[in-house]
Amino acid sequence: MLNTPRAAKAVPSLIKWTGSKRFQAAGIAALIPPYRRYFEPFLGGGGLLYLTAAPGSVAGDLYGPLIGLWKLIQSDPARVAEDYHRKWNALKKELGDLHASKIRWGEGIPGFFYSVRSAFNETKGPLELNFILRTCVNGIVRFNHQGDFNNSFHLSRPGMEPSRFKAIVTAWSATIQGVKFVCRDYQRTVASAGKDDFVYFDPPYAGNRQRYIENLDLPRFFATLEDLNKRKVKWALSFDGRRGGADLTHAVPERLFKRHLFLRNGNSAVNKVLNGPVENVDESLYLNY
Ligand SMILES: C[S@@+](CC[C@H](N)C(=O)[O-])C[C@H]1O[C@@H](n2cnc3c(N)ncnc32)[C@H](O)[C@@H]1O
Incomplete structure (x- = not known):
């Protein structure tokens, strides 16, 4: 049996990636x-x-870590959504504290974002990758010469609201059942x-x-x-x-x-x-x- 592309008004933003064709x-x-x-x-x-x-x-x-993330979205969307929710709460709390104490923004602030980025560069974990992609400057994927992710935190955007992200991950996961992801x-x-x-x-x-x-x-x-x-x-x-x-x-x-x-x-x-x-x-x- 032959397949045809599905009709949808828009493609929900799942993994932020440079050069995305979502809008085309x-x-x-x-x-x-x-x-x-x-x-x-x-x-x-x-x-x-x-x-x-x-x-x-x-x-x-x-890029192996990216394929790792796709496989996890396919097999365990609830885990991806829950992890994002937990990280997003921790980031939001830190941003609130920083705001209240009127700390000047500088290198390495907010510490939570940069700790997740370091953890990703250490382990190449898919959940860390998901979080930094959603909260880095314009979602741009950028690496240094050692192959470490080095884009910074997006100051004016704390990342997508977790309930919205959960709905997106769930819909995507259902759609990609049966797809084989290969690195x-x-x-x-x-x-x-x-x-x-x-x-x-x-x-x-x-x-x-x-x-x-x-x-x-x-x-x-x-x-x-x-x-x-x-x-x-x-x-x-x-x-x-x-x-x-x-x-x-x-x-x-x-x-x-x-x-x-x-x-x-x-x-x-x-x-x-x-x-x-x-x-x-x-x-x-x-x-x-
Ligand atoms: C322009 S991006 C694709 C964007 C995608 N269409 C989207 O909507 O997000 C190109 C991708 O090719 C991958 N890539 C680069 N060289 C490759 C190779 N030799 N074989 C397979 N993938 C490669 C990169 O890791 C990158 O994710």
């Missing part, structure tokens, strides 16, 4: 033909997976994709070394697309687009795709922080069908 998900899903299995080999926060997950789907990422390179994730399957690629942008653990090797990536074309596997690829007037598109070889569309991404949090003034970003979507 409905537009991309509308272009996906019926499929047997859905493959998402650069999963990140899985913006599209909420609409496309079906039994037998395969979702992968090279592996994208090439291995799509190795078993066949003629009736569909693959959505959302690789890290070339040159974004600071924000992603791996830089994309374009020749190897294009060879993977070529191989899928030979195997008659349908795919969609999100790639750099246009910001303001500048064209940031990569030269995806024309022989590899049939259609090239632009999707409006709105104002990106990454641009806001790293590149000064906010501009509209159009993201490229390439389709091989």
Whole structure:
């Protein structure tokens, strides 16, 4: 039996991840033909997976702690929600105390956020990852050269209210039952994709070394697309687009795709922080069908 993407007004914010496709998900899903299995080999926060997950789907990422978090959301959503609630209460209490004592903000404050961040860098625990992603500056995933998470606390935002987060984790967990989460390179994730399957690629942008653990090797990536074309596997690829007037598109070889569309991404949090003034970003979507 073939599957089609589910219709939903919005994708609830589960895992905050740089480059999230949450706001483009409905537009991309509308272009996906019926499929047997859905493959998402650069999963990140899985913006599209909420609409496309079906039994037998395969979702992968090279970053192990992230896959650990996905597996826990799938198997034990109550634990994820309860842990977040406990941590959120502790943070809120500290913020209240700091406010009352008029302590000046500075390095390492609030201590609770930074203690969870240190614990994550020590253990790579999924619950710690979840909490720091929800409370760090603009939810931006950033690592130092040692591979430690180093984004700071978001001063003006204490994180999503726990009851709302619980409802989101519960809904997501139900949706992703039957999905296989794997920690592996994208090439291995799509190795078993066949003629009736569909693959959505959302690789890290070339040159974004600071924000992603791996830089994309374009020749190897294009060879993977070529191989899928030979195997008659349908795919969609999100790639750099246009910001303001500048064209940031990569030269995806024309022989590899049939259609090239632009999707409006709105104002990106990454641009806001790293590149000064906010501009509209159009993201490229390439389709091989
Ligand atoms: C642009 S993000 C995906 C964002 C996702 N679509 C979302 O909505 O949140 C790219 C992801 O690819 C992962 N990645 C980088 N190199 C990889 C590789 N060689 N194989 C698999 N995943 C990789 C990164 O860890 C990151 O999570």
